Amino acid sequence: MQLNFAGKHKVFIQNIQYSIESNSCFVNILRLDEIHPLISGNKFFKLQLHILAAINTQYSTIATFGGAYSNHIIATACYCHQLGFKSVGIIRGEEPAQKSNTLLQAEAFGMQLIYVSRELFKEKDKVIRSFKDENYYWVNEGGYSRLGAEGAADICSWIDGSYTDIVCAVGTGTMMAGLIIEAKPHQKVTGISVLKGNEKLIESVTDLLTDEEKKKHFELMDGYHFGGYAKHPEALLDWMNLFYHQSKVPTDLVYTAKLCYAVNDLLQKGYFAPNSKIMIIHSGGLQGNNSLPAGRLVF
């Protein structure tokens, strides 16, 4: 069974010229979005060790959680389909009259979707217990766990010691924890939160780290959520178009647009030391833009 079907050959590193004068920093972006259109960017990395564990423990079904627009759900469905696993998605909220693209595609990959109320969705243990007779390998929402983070740590194999800074978007914090695990001692990992006012988020990151890893350099930035998770005011969409014109990098409205915008802003504010070499992680997620009217984005 070939786990690493994505290969590493399609991923590439691209230079970005932010139009900021007197800035001596050098910025590259790691195009993990190129791995696969649906098993997008970081989801592949966060899932890989879970899937390996499921194989090693003889499970044939992966079950996980997510919302109707979850990149994690679609990635799990597609990845399992490719590997011949069955998959079950526990979806937050009632079954919608009009299913999102994400749910339709997940179903097309054979994922069994089970809708649970928003209240019950919060009680994951209870949900898991209700399926105790099934032989499911459970993966947390967003792949959140030490195993998910260790899988994400592989992303650092593209980031050599010449980089001083690594910057990523943060949802559950799994990817950020993975980057911290593998970052070199002189490197700083900066996470851009896409959530509004989640004070516990930094704890979610540090809970996945050992005491030694907690001493490494990292910082979580608030204030780039544009109104909250998945909120996308016109100004953000306009900026995505502008950024694409300048850099030819497509971004998604939930994560990477806010990430790339934040790097621009942090450069202007002098957040990075002079002559820093910065790697932005393009973690994928582009299929999320399908919820926009056709033509709103130029890419």
Ligand SMILES: *Cc1c(COP(=O)(O)O)cnc(C)c1O
């Ligand atoms: C899921 C996702 C993230 C967030 O990753 P976490 O490990 O949950 O913090 C970032 N970017 C994209 C494109 C994603 O789909």
